[in-house]
Amino acid sequence: MNESLMFQNAPHVRQSESVRTMMTDVIIALVPIYVMAFFYYGPRALLLGLSGILFCVVFSAIGALVLHEKISFDLTPAITGLVIPLLMPATVDYFVIAAACAVAIFVVKLPFGGTGNNLFNPAAVGFASAAICWPAKVFSYPAPLQTLEIFGENTAAMAQSPAYSLALGAVPEYEVLDMLLGSVPGPMGATNIFVVATCGIFLMVRKTVNWITPVSFLLPYSLLLALFPRIEASSFDSLCYELFSGIAIFGAFFMLSEPVTSPKRDFGKFMAGITSAVAAFLFRYFGELEMGFAYALIIMNVFSPLFDEICEEILHVLRRGGKLKKVFFEKKPKEKTEKEEKLPFVRVLKKKKAEEAPAEAVEENTEAEELSEEEITEEPVIEVSFDETSEEEISEEENEEQEEKEPSEDEKTEEEAAV
Numbered sequence: 388m389n390e391s392l393m394f395q396n397a398p399h400v401r402q403s404e405s406v407r408t409m410m411t412d413v414i415i416a417l418v419p420i421y422v423m424a425f426f427y428y429g430p431r432a433l434l435l436g437l438s439g440i441l442f443c444v445v446f447s448a449i450g451a452l453v454l455h456e457k458i459s460f461d462l463t464p465a466i467t468g469l470v471i472p473l474l475m476p477a478t479v480d481y482f483v484i485a486a487a488c489a490v491a492i493f494v495v496k497l498p499f500g501g502t503g504n505n506l507f508n509p510a511a512v513g514f515a516s517a518a519i520c521w522p523a524k525v526f527s528y529p530a531p532l533q534t535l536e537i538f539g540e541n542t543a544a545m546a547q548s549p550a551y552s553l554a555l556g557a558v559p560e561y562e563v564l565d566m567l568l569g570s571v572p573g574p575m576g577a578t579n580i581f582v583v584a585t586c587g588i589f590l591m592v593r594k595t596v597n598w599i600t601p602v603s604f605l606l607p608y609s610l611l612l613a614l615f616p617r618i619e620a621s622s623f624d625s626l627c628y629e630l631f632s633g634i635a636i637f638g639a640f641f642m643l644s645e646p647v648t649s650p651k652r653d654f655g656k657f658m659a660g661i662t663s664a665v666a667a668f669l670f671r672y673f674g675e676l677e678m679g680f681a682y683a684l685i686i687m688n689v690f691s692p693l694f695d696e697i698c699e700e701i702l703h704v705l706r707r708g709g710k711l712k713k714v715f716f717e718k719k720p721k722e723k724t725e726k727e728e729k730l731p732f733v734r735v736l737k738k739k740k741a742e743e744a745p746a747e748a749v750e751e752n753t754e755a756e757e758l759s760e761e762e763i764t765e766e767p768v769i770e771v772s773f774d775e776t777s778e779e780e781i782s783e784e785e786n787e788e789q790e791e792k793e794p795s796e797d798e799k800t801e802e803e804a805a806v
Contacts, residue, residue, distance in 0.1 A: 406461065407461065407462060409595045409646075410461065410462035410463060410465075410466060411462065412589075412590060412593050412595040413466050413590065413595060413641070414462065414465065414466060414469065415589075416586040416587070416589050416590050416641075417466075417469050417470070417473070417576075417586070417641070419582055419585070419586055420473060420576045420579070420582055420583060420586060421433060421436050421469075421473075421576070423569055423579045423582050424436075424473070424477065424575040424576060427477075427531040427532055427569060427570070427575070427578075428477035428529065428531070428533070428534070428535050428575055429477075429533075429534035429535050429537075430534075430537060431477055431478075431535040431536065431537050432472075432477050432535075432575050434537055435472040435475075435477065435479070435481070435484060435575075436468075436469055436472050436473075438468075438472075438481055438484055438485075439467075439468030439469060439470075439471050439472045439484050439488060440464075440465045440468035440469060441468070442468060442484065442485045442488035442489070443464035443465065443467045443468035443488045443491065443492055444464045444465060444468065446464070446488060446489055446492035446493060447459075447464040447492055447496070447497075450492060450493060450496075450497040450501075451501075454497065456501075459501075459502065461502055463502045464492065467488070467491050467492070467496075467509045467510050467513070468488055470510040470576075470641060470642065471484060471487050471488060471491065471510050471513050471514055472484055472575070472576070473574060473575060473576020473577065473637065474510070474514045474574050474576065474577065474634055474637075474678070474681070475514070475517070475525055475574060475575070476524075476525070476526075476527060476528045476529060476572075476573075476574065476575060477529055477535055477575045478524075478527065478528075478529050478535060478541045478543060478545075479524055479525065480524060483517050483521055483524055483525070486516070486517060486520070487513035487514060487516060487517040488513060489513075490512060490513045490516045490517075491509035491510060491512060491513035492509070494512065495507050495508075495509040495512045495513070496509050502647075503647055504647075505647055505648065506648065506688060506689075507648060507685055507688045507689075508642055508645055508648050508684055508685070508688060510642060511638075511642055511681045511684045511685055511688075512685060514678070514681050515681045515682060515685060518678065518681070526548075526551070526678075527545055528545065528546060528547075528548050528572035528573055528574075529541070529543040529544065529545055529546070529572065530543070530544045530545070530546040530572055531569070531570050531571065531572060531578075532570065545572075546572040547572065548571070548572045548573045548632065549561055549566065549571055549572075549573065549628060549631075549632035550573065550632040550633045550678075553617055553618060553628060553629060553632060556617055556618060557618065558618050558619070558620055558624075558628070559571075559628055559632070563624065563627045563628070563631070566578070566580060566627070566628070566631040566632065567579075567580045567581045567631065568581060569581075569582065571632075573632065573633075574634055574637075574678075576637060577633065577634040577636070577637040577638075580631045580636055583636055583637050583640065584636060584640075586640070587601060587636075587639070587640030587641070590640060590644075596640060596644040597644065597653070597656060599653055599656045599657055599660065600639070600643055600644045600649060600656045600659065600660050601639040601640050601643065601644060601660070602660070603656065603657045603659075603660025603661055603664075604639045604643055604660035604661075604663050604664050604667075605630075605635075605636070605639055605664075606664075607660070607661050607664040607665070608630075608635065608664035608667060608668060609626060609630055611664065611665070611668040612625070612626055612629040612630060612668070613625070613626045615668075615672070616629075617629070617672070629671075633671070633678055633679075633680060634678050634680050634681070635667060635680050638680045638681070638684060642680075642681075642684055643659075643660070643663060643684060643687075648688045648691060649691060650691050650694040650695045650698070651695055652694075652695055652698040652699070652702075654698045654701070655691070655694035655695045655697070655698040656694075658694045658697070658698075659687055659690075659691060659694050662687055662690065662694075663683050663684060663687040666682075666683035666686050666687065667679055667680045667683035667684075669683075670682050670683050
């Protein structure tokens, strides 16, 4: 039966859980972040999240109708709609959220085949496009602990974010504890580091997020930040200011670990994490925009298939005769016992042409094939082979051999004379 294999990108069904279960875990992890955003900025933060969900779901349905496809009710558009507002300030206009969601759905997801086929992270591309088009709206942050107006112009007091201060080479005027608790200006979903890290650990415990990806990103990223400080402060304070400002920790758990755009092998995830850390560090130090993580993530998505290919090549070497395979993976040949060494090697050769073989040889061949394995191992069996020669040729060869062995009459007379 001819069957073909279909190669499909993640997310796949994992054990007894479905894709919907994994997406539900992500939504549950995002809820506490929105609760803290509501605490610091009021109901406008919640409305921005709901509008993001609405825009992404509606755009996905429109795309399905245009492509004459069945409208799916998966949760991936809802997650994209929840992540995009968390990367922006609470004062951002609703049309900016709509434009970012439109780019995420119409540019990133649908042209590549929808859920599970997109090459880039939709939220990262949507946020990056909005940051390029409206930088003043995306990077203007209100001071926390004030209620913002739900609609209309916002008259809230603006404040300078720690990431902007670091870009100018100045020490932020906030304590490290304030940055952990989220009481600093910045993206409404990425300032409360304690809550974000707790939600990320929840996803790792649930195995929705593979721990290799965030760990392989955060460790080298922290090392680079510690080795190359931008402010005159202690090494610990400099590291905390750099690491806790921006969207790096939020992105490591909720964007970099997306199962669709991240590598599938563990070693590939490790390579992607290190590459993303280096790219995010370079964007942070030499880029003009504060949130360089999104652009680093987009670059990593380009090389994600390459990381998988490198991982497959390494596994191929290990499986198909590499040095490591010979050392660790090949089984040692079983040593033969004295009894097995004494037993002769038995091989029954089948005749090439049954019609030309003699009848007696055919009977002997059938008897040899009917022997059981125990009889073959216990009693030595003579190797049987069949040639295509006839009986006359066999008799002639036997006569010639006998003539060669028996001396002629002349040789006998010479020997007697010698005696």
